[in-house]
Amino acid sequence: MSGPGLPELTALAAIVSHRSFRKAADDLGLSPSTLSHMMRALERDMGVRLLNRTTRSVAPTEAGARLVARLQPLLRDIDAALAEVDNFRSLPAGTLRINSSEIAARMLLKSTVPAFLARYPQVSLDLVTEGRLVDIVAEGFDAGIRLGEAVPQDMVAVRFGGATRxxxxxxxxxxxxxxxxxxxxxxxxxxxxxxxxxxxxxxxxxxxxxxxxxxxxxxxxxxxxxxxxxxxxxxxxxxxxxxxxxxxxxxxxxxxxxxxxxxxCPAIPGLFLYYPGHRLVPPALRAFIDVLKETN
Missing domain, CATH: 3.40.190.290 (D-Maltodextrin-Binding Protein; domain 2)
Known part of the structure; x- marks a missing residue:
C-alpha cells in the first residue's frame, strides 16, 4: 500500500465538509471527475472504502469519518503555516466581506473605503448593511462593525470613529x-x-x-x-x-x-470593527484595519 499524499487527504476532507463532489471540486479548483478519480485511487491505495456515493449524495463511511476527524486539525495547522508565510510575500487580494450597520457604512464610505480601494485595487470589498446582528463566522464574513455594546465578547475589537451619542x-x-x-x-x-x-x-x-x-x-x-x-x-x-x-x-x-x-444624553463607546481572534487575520482585513486607523 502506498501512502496517501496531502492533495488526496485535503480533497477527502473537502468532500466530507461539503457533502458534495461538485462543491468540493469548486473549492479546490478541480473538476468533479478529477476529484472522483483521486478518491477511487485513495481508497484503492488504503484498501478501505472512505465514501458512500449515490447519484445524489456523498457521505463518509465510518472509516472515512474517523480519518477526516483526525486530519482536520492537522490540515488547519498546515493551512495556517502556509498562510503565515504567504502573508510575507503577497499583496492583499480577493474579496473582503464586512457586515456593518448602515450608519457605520456611511461613515466608511466618506474616507476609509475610497482610500482602501485606491491603495489595494486587487481587493473587492463586499460591504453588507443590515439591521440584525449576525454571526459573522457562520455567515461567511471576515469582520463586522457595530457599536461596542453589541460586539460579541469572544471577538477581537478595533475601535474607530471616537465616542458617539x-x-x-x-x-x-x-x-x-x-x-x-x-x-x-x-x-x-x-x-x-x-x-x-x-x-x-x-x-x-x-x-x-x-x-x-x-x-x-x-x-x-x-x-x-x-x-x-x-x-x-x-x-x-x-x-x-x-x-x-x-x-x-x-x-x-x-x-x-x-x-x-x-x-x-452622555457619550458612549462608539463603533468597533471586530473579527474572530482564533485564526490568522487575512491580509486584506489587516490592510483594511490599517487604513481604518489612518482615516478615523
Missing amino acids: FIAVASPTYLATRKIPRVPDDLRNHTCIRFRLPSGKPYRWEFEKHGQEISIDVPGVLTLDHMELMAEAAVAGLGVAYISDKSAQSYIEQGALVSLLEDW
Missing part, C-alpha cells in the same frame, strides 16, 4: 406648539417616533445623568426600523426621535432639527 431631536415646527421636554419623563406627553429592534421588540429610550439611569417605553403612533428614516420623520414634524448624533448632525446644522435633553 444617542440624542432626542425634533423639528422646530413640531416644538412650536408643544412644551419642550426638560427631563426624560416629559416625553410621555409627546408624540415619539419609536424604533423597532431587529428582534421585533420596541426599543426603550435610555437616558443617564449623574449616575441616574432612566429607560422609557415612549408613546407614539409611528414605529420605524431605520435610523435615517427616523431622522427624516422627525424633520417632517412627525414627533420626537431618538437617534445617533451622526444621523442627526447635518439636520441640526441646517436648523431642520433641534437637539433635546442634551444633559441626559
